[in-house]
Each structure stands twice: as C-alpha cells, then as structure tokens.
Amino acid sequence: MAPGRRSSTFTRLLRHGFTDPSAAERLLDGPELSLVRDDPFLLEALGATADPDLALHGLVRLLEAQPGPTTARRELLDTLIAAKPLRDRLLGVLGASAALADHLARHPRDWEALVMYEPRDLHPGVEEFERGLAEADDPVALRVAYRRCLLSIAARDVCGTTDVADTAAELADLxxxxxxxxxxxxxxxxxxxxxxxxxxxxxxxxxxxxELNYVSDVDVIFVAEPADGADEGKALRAATKLASHMMRVCSETTVEGSIWPVDANLRPEGRNGPLVRTLSSHLAYYQRWAKTWEFQALLKARPVAGDLELGAAYIEAVEPLVWQAAERENFVADVQKMRRRVVENIPVSEVERELKLGPGGLRDVEFAVQLLQLVHGRTDASLRSGTTLNALQALAAGGYVGRVDAVQLDDAYRFLRSMEHRIQLYRLRRTHLVPVAEEDQRRLGRSLGLRADPITELNREWKRHAAVVRRLHEKIFYRPLLDAVAQLAPGEARLSAKAARERLVALGYADPASALRHLEALASGVTRKAAIQRTLLPVLLGWFADSADPDAGLLNFRKVSDALGKTPWYLRLLRDEGAAAENLARVLSAGRLAPDLLLRAPEAVALLGDGDGGGDGGTGGGGSGGLQPRGRAQLEQEILAAVGRAESVEKAVTAVRGVRRRELFRTAAGDIVGSYGTEARPAEADQGALVDRVGAAVSDLTAATLAGTLRAVVRDGWGETLPTRFAVIAMGRFGGHELGYGSDADVLFVHEPRDGVDEREAAQAANRVVSEMRRLLQIPSADPPLLIDADLRPEGKSGPLVRTLNSYAAYYRRWSLGWESQALLRAEAVAGDEELGRRFIELIDPLRYPADGLGEDAVREIRRLKARMESERMPRGADPKLHTKLGPGGLSDVEWTVQLLQLRHGAAEPGLRTTRTREALAAAREAGLISEEDAATLDEAWVLATRVRNAVMLVRGRAGDTFPSESRELAAVGRYLGYGPGHVGELLDGYRRTARLARGVVDELFYGG
Known part of the structure; x- marks a missing residue:
C-alpha cells in the first residue's frame, strides 16, 4: 500500500474509534477483506460498534472459518455490503462480545441467523425459541442452539432494536x-x-x-405429584432423578462450554432440603417454617416447564401466603436487615465496583420495590407483578411512589441493567463488577452510546444513577409509614366501609358516623390523591387514636387536606418524607393551638418532614427546615427583610405576624412530637430539655417580633433614624428565656436623646414608638396575641411608659424598692439600640446583685410580699395544690427561692448572674448554697409546672395555670406529659407529690424553716 494511502487510512481508523490502527490496517489489507477494504460503509459500521478493533478481528476470524473459503466468504461479504441491517447486527455483536465471536468462529454458518428480521422476529417468545432448540438432541447440540438464539437477542440489544427490559424478557423466555x-x-x-x-x-x-441477565444462575423450585396410580415415594424419587438430570444438562461444561447453572437453593430448607417436594409438602413448610425472605423470593415465582397445570396449582396455593407475609412480626425490619446484611458481606475491595449488590446498585431498587409490593399488594392486586419495572410503574400509578421518584428509579435501573448486560455480554461470564481496565471501560461506555469521552461519561453517568438509587432507596425502603401499614390487618388496610366503622369504634372514636364521612370525602374516587389517601388513612387513624381526641385529629386532617389538596407536594411529603405523616397525626390530635396555627398557614405542614430538624423539602417552610427552632439572629434576619419589603407599616407587621405564626407552629409541633413515644413518663432530663427548648424558642421569637415591629414603626415615622436612641428590655419570663405559648411580654422601654435633639422632642418620639408598637401588635387577629406588658416599670401603671437612661438612674438611686431589684434579676436587652441596652444592664447590675447582699429587713419584706401575692391573686374556687403558678411548690415558690439566693449571693458568685431560673438554680447548687437533692426537687417541680402550663395552652388554645376540668382536655394534657389513657389520676397525684416535696424545700430555704 502506498505511504500516502496508508497515512490517510490510519487517520480514518483513529477517527472511527480504533485504538490500534496499525493492527487494523494489517487486517484490512489481508486477503480475507480484499473485496471490501475500500468500502466506506464497512469502516463506518465498524466505527459504530462498541469496540471497532474487536469487531474487525472477529470479522476476519469469521471469514477465515467459512467452509469452502472462497464461495462462503464471498457470500458473507456480498451480504455485508448489500444489507446494512445484517452489517450492523453482525458487527455490533462482534464488537460487543468476544464470546459470541468465538462461537461464530466455531460455527461459521450461524451468522445466517442474523440475516432476516421479520416483524414477528422482533420480539420472539418462548415458542419461537423452542423451535430454535427443537432439533437439539443432546447437551452439546443444545448449547450450540442456545448460543445461536443468544446471537439474535444480542444483535437486537446492541443495535437498539429492543430496550433493556425487552432484552431481559427475551433472555428469560430463552x-x-x-x-x-x-x-x-x-x-x-x-x-x-x-x-x-x-x-x-x-x-x-x-x-x-x-428480567434475566445474559449470564445468571437460573433459580428454580421443583414440584412433583405421582402420575395416576403411581406410588408417591417412587414418584418423588423419579422426579428427583429427572430434575437432577435436567440441571446437569444445563449446568455441566462440555466442549461447547455450559449454558448456565440451574440453582434450586431457594427451595424449602435450601440445599439441605429435598430437591423435589409434593405440593402439600411445600405448603406445610411455608405455613409453618418459612422465613420472611422466602416469601419475598416467591414474588417472582412462575411455572415455566414440565407439568404447567401442576405449576399453576403451586402458584395458586402459595400466592395467598406471599400476600400475608407483611403481617408477620418484624416483617419490614427483617427485610431491611436482610438488605443491610447483603451489603455488609461484599468484600471491601469490590464494594465500590459492585453494580448489583452494592449501595446504589440494582438490588437497592429491587428490594425497595419488593418491600412496597409486599406491604401494599395485600390489598391492591395491581401491584402483584414479578417484574421490577412493571411493579414500579404500578406503584407509581397507585400513588405508593411519587411519579418523579418512579421515573428516576426506572431510568437508573435501566441504565444499571444495561451496564450489567454489556459487562456480561463481553465474555459471557457471570459478573456484576464494573471493570477497572481502561479498554474495558471504553468498550462499555461506547456500547451504551457514550462516544465523546466514553470512560469519563460512563463513570459520571454510573455514579449519577447510583446516587439517585441510593437516595431513593433510603427514602422509600426505610419509610416509617411502611412498617405501620404492614402492621395493619388486611381489612384495616383496605379501609372498606364495614371494616373502617368497626375499626373506628375499636380505636375509641366517639363519633364513628362523622369519622366515616371524613374518610369517604378524603379517600373516595379514582384520583391519585384519593389513592394516596387510602394508603395513609388506615395508619393515621391509629395514630389519631393514640391521643385523647381522635375525632378532632381526623377532622383537622380533613381540613388541612382540603386546604392543601391541590398542592402537589403535600401528600407526597406525608407518604415519602421521614416521619411527616406520624408527626402530622400527633400534632393534629394534640389539642387546639397547633392545628389552629396550621390551618391559618397550611403550608407549614412542610416543617413536619423531619422532627430532628432535617429539611423541609423546599416547600415554603421558611429557613432552616424541620422542627428544630430557629435562633434569634436567623429570625431577626428574615423578619427585618420582610419589613424592608413591606409597602406600609400595617403590611410590615402583618408579615412579622406571619413569621411568628409559622415559628410558633414549628415550636409547638416540635414540642408535641418530642413528648410522644413512650407509655411511661419521659425521663426528667428530656422534660427539662423540652421546657428549655420551648422557652428559648418562644422568647427568641418574641424578641425578633419586637425588633421587626420597632423597625417598621421607625421606618414609617422617621425613615431610618429615630431622634432618640431606643431599646427594649425584656423582663420576667421574657428576660429569663422562659416564655410559654400564651405568655405576655413583660418589658421596659428606655431611650436617650441623640446629640443636638431636644429632650421633649426625643420623649415625644419615644412615646410615639411605644404607643404605635402596642397598637400594631394588638390589632385583632386569629393568631395567639402578643401583649406588651410594661407594668414592671418604675412607679408601675402610674409611671411613664418610657424613660431616659438618666431618669432610670435617678429613680433607682432614690426610690427603688426591694421588689424592683428582684424584678430586675431577669432584665435583658432584646431589641433596639444595643449600646443603650448594654448601658442599662450596667446601670441595674448593682441593684440586682447588691455588694453587701440583703439585710434581714429586706428578706422579711420579700417574704411578706410573696405571702400577700399568694393570698390576693389565687383565683377564687381554685385548688391551690393544683395551681401551677401560685400554688404550693409551683412556679412562684421555686422562682422566688432562687431569686432570693441571687439577691443574697449574686455579687460573690458569678454563676448566679443569669436571668434563667434553672441556670441560677444549678449555679447555686455548684456554689454549695443548696444541696444536690433540694436543687433536683425544685428543678423537677419548676419543669413540671412549666410543662403543665404549656400543655394547657396547646390543648385548649388559651393560657391557664390550672389543670382543665373537662375530661378530654385533661386526658390530652396527660398524654402530652407522658401519661397514657386511663392514667389521668396518676398525673394529678404525681403533680401534687412533686409540688409537695418542692414546697418543703421552699419552706426551709425561703421562709427559713
């Protein structure tokens, strides 16, 4: 060949994807291809294969092997030139499979199986393949005929005539x-x-x-019965011989290799059990001894050979057992555990390359689909398919899996199965490991249509699909709802009218007729929404029933569903997102406050997706997701941004209230969800943590609300700068970070004229700010009110609402009383001018932490004031022993005792200089001012009283200091506090006991014994 022509051919070969163009040139110049070496279509067809070098080498071998070289070779070459379909099919197989190239070299006339493609040949079934195997009269001939059939399947596959699902079905039919x-x-x-x-x-x-692979064990189970008049024992021995012989025909290696192993280890008792059993023996085993995984395996059982009538009887007999498997104890946990065990058994060196068993692999899709089938297929026959992709499509159609999730899983499964097919096709070896050699990855990538940069594109697409599978597997496979659905009896899961009514009565619904109407409204019809509701409701009914008022829970759920029914993410969230459905059920049946907040902002349902604060699904939750309260800085940032966008001061405060509503719901929902989960009372540490979390969250939210309202008022009246510096000082529970859901905001207002501003002008501006803030926050609204209470200011209600810093200093220097020093123990700057707030705190520190402590006169005055407060403020007719604020051992007792310790010792003990009651109590214990036992007694009483007040607000929707008298409300308070049905008496006795012990400590420490 001339040098110029050689150089041109070399370049063309590189362009067409050859990696060894020198060797390719030699082959093209050889005698075998002399008739077609200049045919441009041949080179183009070779370049379209997965491995052009492999395809060219295989073609030369095939031509060399043709009998009667000249005539047969000319026939093949002429056909290749004339028939593009054959050219693509033959070269496609040769470029993807070295094993099938070997077969063609041994059986050179088998290429003729690829010549014709009639429409009926595009998707051959069992009968067509049986005809192709009909003349095989020994195992060797069967192997040759099998490979010939496999040629046609592979050709359709690599040319894209069939997709991966059709290929897998054809392999199963073969x-x-x-x-x-x-x-x-x-x-x-x-x-x-x-x-x-x-x-x-x-x-x-x-x-x-x-859905078979190119190379895979073929799993089977054998069932036998005696022929007419035959002895059962002899029949089983005969059947065992036949089954064993059949397995050897397929599995043993001959000069033509093997077909595939026939594996019967899925039979009862596995390899230790008899190879063949009667139908009754199978049934006896499954009814008594079978493990969960065996029923999962039976999902795909299908009679394929021998006595098909007997095979059908076997399927009919075991099918009911398969669809009862989900009712087994720990069923879902067992399936999940089995999947984890599979991953754990993968060698560490292979786990990243394991396409089938590894994380994000094919088995993740299959296990997730099968688990959903077994749980929901009991009542929905449309899910009972043995084919993964068909079952996934049915799950999506029925609303059990989100449409987008299903599409993503389908795409990923098809891609991963295509990878698996092409990896196995190369050598026809059973493997699921992605190759590491570059030439293997290049061929694999090109076989999947990735041509620009096959290796990089292959690894990128593989990792992308594996990540999708892993994410969705975790989301679906470990979905809490599944376990709950699996525990329902079939009648309950179907939610038929009769079963539903019986279950409602059994669960304790007071008005089952109304409840049935709600169920009908939610679940009737053929819409996707109704289908998902039918999945959710049987479980939700049980969760509602685990409350004091299941009827209210169901009614509230209907209201929320009606409000969000057309919102695409709502039901998807409940079905898919962690514990969202259970959290919603708990919240909706726990009382009035949280449902009322939610019904005014239904989109806040998105917050329930993760009780531990893990994301709100991007559905309008506002900031950090889940039920973890947001910090003050984050809240202020959102609120101030909303104020900045508002067109008027009223709209600004409306926006502020919207954030407050959502965040109150977040806190209340987190509180309710955190209080569930045990029949016994929560651990004391858990109760304390819940109280601290609520107190801090509501206090931070109140501070951010005041900061936003202040900014709105200043912007509306003066632009960006007020004529006087202005600060809000939190007092009482607000300053102590201990606000409850219904607490007022005790505050002081302080200002200081800016340089050059007249004091009267400054005072007018400050008073106008206070009046406007109070007005705006008291505009009638359905939201829980936020009342600003400034009665702790100097001179009380008779004094001015706002003073200058110098005026405060003069008053405290001359007129301050003991109770005012005590009140200032909880003062903390929360909004407005930070520097002014800091200076106010510096001003009052000497008053609340007096250097010389307290004299006896001052102590006696504090005791006198407390006694008078208890006698004057206790509501008429109230039981003092159950009054959480003023009763013996209540909040007032504990707080005044702790505050007396702060006034006496705060100057000497830095740990006591805190506005928080529990922190001060812990500091007093550390300083040796109170014993460990007494401190624990007071802390328990304070925490319990605070939780009772929070519970009353959550249950009734309005604040209260005593236990409700209405039985359902009292039961709901008890459920919040960890007392199950029928244990309300224990709740009240427990509170009295805790309060009595605390009062004993107070008598000694506060009143001096």
Missing part, C-alpha cells in the same frame, strides 16, 4: 425454552421415570420475573 428442552432430554433418557410422576419446574428470581 431460558424457559432451554429448561423445557433440557427436561425433554432428561425424560428421553429415563422414560420410565417420566411415566411415574408429574414434575413442574417453577422459575424464581430474575427468570421468574422475566
């Missing part, structure tokens, strides 16, 4: 035909045995599911 042919050979070899028994071969696994 396996079915092969099992039939193998059984025919076994029966021909032992006709006496065949006459004694009826033998059915039931395919399992991927063959049973019509």
């Amino acid at each position: 396996a079915t035909a092969t099992l039939r042919a193998a059984l025919r050979l076994a029966a021909a070899a032992a006709p006496d045995d065949a006459a004694l028994c009826r033998l059915a071969v039931v395919a399992m696994g991927k063959c049973g599911g019509h």
Whole structure:
C-alpha cells in the first residue's frame, strides 16, 4: 500500500474509534477483506460498534472459518455490503462480545441467523425459541442452539432494536425454552421415570420475573405429584432423578462450554432440603417454617416447564401466603436487615465496583420495590407483578411512589441493567463488577452510546444513577409509614366501609358516623390523591387514636387536606418524607393551638418532614427546615427583610405576624412530637430539655417580633433614624428565656436623646414608638396575641411608659424598692439600640446583685410580699395544690427561692448572674448554697409546672395555670406529659407529690424553716 494511502487510512481508523490502527490496517489489507477494504460503509459500521478493533478481528476470524473459503466468504461479504441491517447486527455483536465471536468462529454458518428480521422476529417468545432448540438432541447440540438464539437477542440489544427490559424478557423466555428442552432430554433418557410422576419446574428470581441477565444462575423450585396410580415415594424419587438430570444438562461444561447453572437453593430448607417436594409438602413448610425472605423470593415465582397445570396449582396455593407475609412480626425490619446484611458481606475491595449488590446498585431498587409490593399488594392486586419495572410503574400509578421518584428509579435501573448486560455480554461470564481496565471501560461506555469521552461519561453517568438509587432507596425502603401499614390487618388496610366503622369504634372514636364521612370525602374516587389517601388513612387513624381526641385529629386532617389538596407536594411529603405523616397525626390530635396555627398557614405542614430538624423539602417552610427552632439572629434576619419589603407599616407587621405564626407552629409541633413515644413518663432530663427548648424558642421569637415591629414603626415615622436612641428590655419570663405559648411580654422601654435633639422632642418620639408598637401588635387577629406588658416599670401603671437612661438612674438611686431589684434579676436587652441596652444592664447590675447582699429587713419584706401575692391573686374556687403558678411548690415558690439566693449571693458568685431560673438554680447548687437533692426537687417541680402550663395552652388554645376540668382536655394534657389513657389520676397525684416535696424545700430555704 502506498505511504500516502496508508497515512490517510490510519487517520480514518483513529477517527472511527480504533485504538490500534496499525493492527487494523494489517487486517484490512489481508486477503480475507480484499473485496471490501475500500468500502466506506464497512469502516463506518465498524466505527459504530462498541469496540471497532474487536469487531474487525472477529470479522476476519469469521471469514477465515467459512467452509469452502472462497464461495462462503464471498457470500458473507456480498451480504455485508448489500444489507446494512445484517452489517450492523453482525458487527455490533462482534464488537460487543468476544464470546459470541468465538462461537461464530466455531460455527461459521450461524451468522445466517442474523440475516432476516421479520416483524414477528422482533420480539420472539418462548415458542419461537423452542423451535430454535427443537432439533437439539443432546447437551452439546443444545448449547450450540442456545448460543445461536443468544446471537439474535444480542444483535437486537446492541443495535437498539429492543430496550433493556425487552432484552431481559427475551433472555428469560430463552431460558424457559432451554429448561423445557433440557427436561425433554432428561425424560428421553429415563422414560420410565417420566411415566411415574408429574414434575413442574417453577422459575424464581430474575427468570421468574422475566428480567434475566445474559449470564445468571437460573433459580428454580421443583414440584412433583405421582402420575395416576403411581406410588408417591417412587414418584418423588423419579422426579428427583429427572430434575437432577435436567440441571446437569444445563449446568455441566462440555466442549461447547455450559449454558448456565440451574440453582434450586431457594427451595424449602435450601440445599439441605429435598430437591423435589409434593405440593402439600411445600405448603406445610411455608405455613409453618418459612422465613420472611422466602416469601419475598416467591414474588417472582412462575411455572415455566414440565407439568404447567401442576405449576399453576403451586402458584395458586402459595400466592395467598406471599400476600400475608407483611403481617408477620418484624416483617419490614427483617427485610431491611436482610438488605443491610447483603451489603455488609461484599468484600471491601469490590464494594465500590459492585453494580448489583452494592449501595446504589440494582438490588437497592429491587428490594425497595419488593418491600412496597409486599406491604401494599395485600390489598391492591395491581401491584402483584414479578417484574421490577412493571411493579414500579404500578406503584407509581397507585400513588405508593411519587411519579418523579418512579421515573428516576426506572431510568437508573435501566441504565444499571444495561451496564450489567454489556459487562456480561463481553465474555459471557457471570459478573456484576464494573471493570477497572481502561479498554474495558471504553468498550462499555461506547456500547451504551457514550462516544465523546466514553470512560469519563460512563463513570459520571454510573455514579449519577447510583446516587439517585441510593437516595431513593433510603427514602422509600426505610419509610416509617411502611412498617405501620404492614402492621395493619388486611381489612384495616383496605379501609372498606364495614371494616373502617368497626375499626373506628375499636380505636375509641366517639363519633364513628362523622369519622366515616371524613374518610369517604378524603379517600373516595379514582384520583391519585384519593389513592394516596387510602394508603395513609388506615395508619393515621391509629395514630389519631393514640391521643385523647381522635375525632378532632381526623377532622383537622380533613381540613388541612382540603386546604392543601391541590398542592402537589403535600401528600407526597406525608407518604415519602421521614416521619411527616406520624408527626402530622400527633400534632393534629394534640389539642387546639397547633392545628389552629396550621390551618391559618397550611403550608407549614412542610416543617413536619423531619422532627430532628432535617429539611423541609423546599416547600415554603421558611429557613432552616424541620422542627428544630430557629435562633434569634436567623429570625431577626428574615423578619427585618420582610419589613424592608413591606409597602406600609400595617403590611410590615402583618408579615412579622406571619413569621411568628409559622415559628410558633414549628415550636409547638416540635414540642408535641418530642413528648410522644413512650407509655411511661419521659425521663426528667428530656422534660427539662423540652421546657428549655420551648422557652428559648418562644422568647427568641418574641424578641425578633419586637425588633421587626420597632423597625417598621421607625421606618414609617422617621425613615431610618429615630431622634432618640431606643431599646427594649425584656423582663420576667421574657428576660429569663422562659416564655410559654400564651405568655405576655413583660418589658421596659428606655431611650436617650441623640446629640443636638431636644429632650421633649426625643420623649415625644419615644412615646410615639411605644404607643404605635402596642397598637400594631394588638390589632385583632386569629393568631395567639402578643401583649406588651410594661407594668414592671418604675412607679408601675402610674409611671411613664418610657424613660431616659438618666431618669432610670435617678429613680433607682432614690426610690427603688426591694421588689424592683428582684424584678430586675431577669432584665435583658432584646431589641433596639444595643449600646443603650448594654448601658442599662450596667446601670441595674448593682441593684440586682447588691455588694453587701440583703439585710434581714429586706428578706422579711420579700417574704411578706410573696405571702400577700399568694393570698390576693389565687383565683377564687381554685385548688391551690393544683395551681401551677401560685400554688404550693409551683412556679412562684421555686422562682422566688432562687431569686432570693441571687439577691443574697449574686455579687460573690458569678454563676448566679443569669436571668434563667434553672441556670441560677444549678449555679447555686455548684456554689454549695443548696444541696444536690433540694436543687433536683425544685428543678423537677419548676419543669413540671412549666410543662403543665404549656400543655394547657396547646390543648385548649388559651393560657391557664390550672389543670382543665373537662375530661378530654385533661386526658390530652396527660398524654402530652407522658401519661397514657386511663392514667389521668396518676398525673394529678404525681403533680401534687412533686409540688409537695418542692414546697418543703421552699419552706426551709425561703421562709427559713
């Protein structure tokens, strides 16, 4: 060949994807291809294959092997040149499979199987494959015929005539035909045995599911019955011989290799059990001994060979057991545990390359789909498919899986199965490991249509799909709702009218007729929304019933569902997102406050997706997701931004109230969810943590609300700068970070004229700010009110609402009383001018932490004031022992005792200089001012009283200091505090006991014994 021509060919070969163009040139110049070396279509067809070098080498071998070289070779070459379909099919197979190239080299006329493609040949079934295997009269001939059929499947696959699902189905049909042919050979070899028994071969696994790989064990179960008049023992022995012979025909290695192993280890008792059993023996085993995984395996059972009537009887008999498996104890946990065990057993060196068993692999999709099938398929026959992709499509159609999730899983599964097919096709070896060699990855990438940069694109797409599978597997496979649905009886899961009514009565619904109407409204019809509701409601009914008022829970759920019914993310969230459905059920049935807040802002349902603060699904939750309260800085940032966007001061405060509403719901929902989960009372540490979390969250939210309202008022009246510096000082529970859901905001207002501003002008501006803030926050609204209470200011209600810093200093220097020093113990700057707030705190520190402590006169005055307060403020008719604020051992007792310690010792003990009651109590214990036991007694009483007040607000929707008298409300308070149904008496006795012990400590420490 001339040098110029050689250089041109070399370049063309590189352009067409050859990696060894020198070797390719030599092959093209050889005698075998002399007739077609200049044909541009041949080079183009080679370049379109997965591995052009491999395809060219395979073509030369095939031409060399042709019998009567000249005539046969010319026939093949002429056909290649004239028929593009054959050219693409043959070269496509040769470029993807070295094993099939070897087969063609041994059987050079088998290329003719690829010549014709009639429409009926595009998707051949079992009968077509049986015809292709019909003449095979020994195991060797069967292997040759099997590979010839495999050629046509591979050709359709690599040319894109069939997709991966069709290819897998064709491989399963070929396996079915092969099992039939193998059984025919076994029966021909032992006709006496065949006459004694009826033998059915039931395919399992991927063959049973019509989704077989190119190279895979074919899992089977054998069922036998005696032929008419035959002895059962003899029939079983004969059937066992036939089954064993059939397995050898397929599995043993001959000069033509093997077909695939036939694996019967999924049978009862596995490899230790008899190979063949009667139908009754199978049933007895499954009814008594079978493990969860065995029922999961039976999902794909399908009769394929032998006595198909007996095989159908086997399926009919075991099918009810499969769909009862989800009712087994720990069913969902067992399936999940089995999946984890599979991953744990993968060698560490292979786990990242494991396409089938590794995280994000094919088994993740299959296990997730099968678990959903077994749980929901009990009542929905449309889900009972043995084919993964068909079952996934049915799950999506029924609303059990989100449409987008289903599409993503389908895409990922198809891609990963395509990878698996092409990896196995190369050498026809059973492997699920992604190769590491560059040439193998390059061929694999090109076989999947990735041509620009095959290796990089392959790894990127593989990792992308694996990540999708892993994420959705975790989301679906470990969905809490699944376990709850699995525990329902079939009648309950179906939610039929009769079963629903019976269940409502059994669960304690007071008005089952109304509840049934709600269920009908929510779940009737054929819409996707109704289908998802039918999945959710049976479980929600049980969760509602785990409350004091299940009827209210169901009614509230209907209201929320009506409000959000057309919102696409709502039901998807409840079905898919962690514990969202259970959290919603708890919240809606726990009282009035949280449902009322939610019904005014239904989009806040998104917050329930993660009780531990893990994301709100991007559905309008506002900031950090979940039920974890947001910090003051984050709240202020959002609120001030909303104020800045508002067109008027009223709209600004409306926006501020909207944030407050949502965040109150977040806090209340987190409080309710955190209080559930045990029949016994929560641990004391858990109760304390819940109290601290609520107190801090509501206090931070109140501070941010005041800061936003202040900014709105200043902007509306003066632009960006007020004529006087202005600060808000929190007092009482507000300053102590201990606000409850219904607490007022005790505050002081302080200002200081800016340089050059007249004091009168400054005072007018400050007073106008206070008046406007109070007006705006008291505009009638359905939200819980936020009342600003400034009665702790100097001179009380008779004094000015706002003073200058110097005026405060003069008053405290001359007129301050003991109770005012005590009140200032909880003062903390929360809004406005930070520097002014800091200076105010510096001003009052000497008053609240007096250097010389307290004299006895001052102590006696504090005691006198407390006694008078208890006698004057206790509501008439109230039981003092159950009054959480003023009663013996209540909040007032504990707080005044702690505050007396702060006034006496705060100057000497830095730890006491805190506005928080529990922190001060802990500091007093550390300083040795109170014993460990007494401190624990006071802390328990304070926490319990605070929780009772929070519970009353959550249950009734309005604040209260005593236990409700209405039985359902009292039961709801008890449920919040960890007391189950029928234990309300224990709740009241427990409170009295805790308060009595605390009062004993108060008598000694506060009143001096």
